[in-house]
Amino acid sequence: MTPAARVQAAIEILDEILSGAPVEKALTGWARRSRFAGSKDRAAIRDHVFDAVRCMRSYAARGGAVTGRGLMLGALRAAGEEPDDFFSGDRHAPAPVRDNEVSRAFATEAEEHDIPEWLWPIFERSLGDLARPTAVALQRRAPVHLRVNLARADVETAVASLRSDGIEVVPHPACATALEVVSGARRVSNGQAYARGLVELQDAASQAVVAELGLKPGMRVLDFCAGGGGKALAMAAHAGVQVFAHDANPARMRDLPVRAGRAGTSVTLLAPHEVARHGPFDLVLVDAPCSGSGSWRRAPAGKWALTPDRLTELSGIQDSILDQVAPLVTDQGVLAYATCSLLDVENDRRVERFLGDHAGWTCRFRQLWQVVHGTDGFFAAHLTR
Numbered sequence: 001m002t003p004a005a006r007v008q009a010a011i012e013i014l015d016e017i018l019s020g021a022p023v024e025k026a027l028t029g030w031a032r033r034s035r036f037a038g039s040k041d042r043a044a045i046r047d048h049v050f051d052a053v054r055c056m057r058s059y060a061a062r063g064g065a066v067t068g069r070g071l072m073l074g075a076l077r078a079a080g081e082e083p084d085d086f087f088s089g090d091r092h093a094p095a096p097v098r099d100n101e102v103s104r105a106f107a108t109e110a111e112e113h114d115i116p117e118w119l120w121p122i123f124e125r126s127l128g129d130l131a132r133p134t135a136v137a138l139q140r141r142a143p144v145h146l147r148v149n150l151a152r153a154d155v156e157t158a159v160a161s162l163r164s165d166g167i168e169v170v171p172h173p174a175c176a177t178a179l180e181v182v183s184g185a186r187r188v189s190n191g192q193a194y195a196r197g198l199v200e201l202q203d204a205a206s207q208a209v210v211a212e213l214g215l216k217p218g219m220r221v222l223d224f225c226a227g228g229g230g231k232a233l234a235m236a237a238h239a240g241v242q243v244f245a246h247d248a249n250p251a252r253m254r255d256l257p258v259r260a261g262r263a264g265t266s267v268t269l270l271a272p273h274e275v276a277r278h279g280p281f282d283l284v285l286v287d288a289p290c291s292g293s294g295s296w297r298r299a300p301a302g303k304w305a306l307t308p309d310r311l312t313e314l315s316g317i318q319d320s321i322l323d324q325v326a327p328l329v330t331d332q333g334v335l336a337y338a339t340c341s342l343l344d345v346e347n348d349r350r351v352e353r354f355l356g357d358h359a360g361w362t363c364r365f366r367q368l369w370q371v372v373h374g375t376d377g378f379f380a381a382h383l384t385r
């Protein structure tokens with residue numbers, strides 16, 4: 001496909017997304033209908049689409065319309081490309097740019113920085129001086145991070161194995177197990193290092209959240225919101241730690257046993273009615289459902305789907321999960337609360353609410369990992385009696 005044909009494909013996919021289709025579904029639907037496209041074409045089109053969803057507001061302003069065409073026109077202008085080189089009207093290329101398809105000045109800072117208008121005051125209050133640089137970082141692609149699975153290999157062995165797969169990495173400062181892929185990212189999931197369980201795909205801040213838990217041999221820990229099990233697996237890589245996993249939606253943990261097997265570790269899945277009978281636990285991790293604002297680079301549609309009502313609803317869910325798990329923690333144990341959110345209403349304010357309602361508990365650790373420091377945005381607090 002020509003570069004212009006890739007732009008035309010992105011326009012069609014973006015129009016589907018703007019009509020309400022989920023991003024992945026729109027991309028796979030297009031790929032299924034377009035067997036002529038090679039893997040490089042698909043990857044380039046995917047990048048166009050994700051870039052445009054990340055920068056939906058600013059590209060629409062630069063492109064003059066909230067349409068697939070407007071977004072791609074805005075994308076080319078933002079990148080300093082000459083739109084006429086792509087919008088040529090040639091076969092498979094978009095039609096030529098019309099006189100009324102002009103760029104306009106940004107109406108607000110939120111528009112310029114691709115944050116929903118209603119959220120900007122909360123974003124600014126939460127991040128202070130880092131609000132603008134964080135919003136800019138969220139407009140860009142996320143790096144690919146790997147976790148070295150210490151249950152299978154040390155860092156040197158994993159790096160050597162990745163190199164023989166054609167993947168170059170550098171250590172990431174957020175955590176001793178974290179590597180950042182500098183080339184060959186698309187080879188990771190088909191490589192030997194991954195197949196043999198030496199590495200897992202996991203953001204460095206997610207790894208750092210687990211590294212800060214102070215896991216020691218003999219501990220029994222519960223991952224209460226285990227989902228796909230990224231953190232449960234990272235905890236299970238610690239020798240002598242017994243990991244239990246639970247999720248309100250157990251189907252989300254479906255792949256966890258296979259992933260644990262590949263990693264040479266073990267995680268015991270608990271159905272909701274089994275949790276209390278296995279408690280209390282030395283550590284309960286609540287990796288809570290949240291806005292996902294810290295990972296909007298990877299899942300940018302979440303940025304536009306969030307509403308004030310949903311944010312309020314999430315706070316209620318976060319509070320009720322914390323209340324529910326507090327009795328599952330041993331007297332000397334730790335309740336670790338984590339979110340991949342940058343917003344104070346999901347982080348500090350939830351901790352303050354918990355401490356206000358639960359006499360005798362204190363917060364002995366609190367940290368926000370910042371997107372501007374090269375990881376997803378993540379928050380963690382350790383609550384003890």
Ligand SMILES: C[S@@+](CC[C@H](N)C(=O)[O-])C[C@H]1O[C@@H](n2cnc3c(N)ncnc32)[C@H](O)[C@@H]1O
Nearest residue numbers: 225226227228229230231247248249287288289
């Ligand atoms: C942020 S995700 C977890 C990600 C996962 N820990 C990881 O590292 O891959 C939050 C999870 O919480 C689950 N969840 C939502 N409400 C819950 C509840 N009331 N109790 C337990 N889990 C819940 C969701 O199904 C979702 O899988």
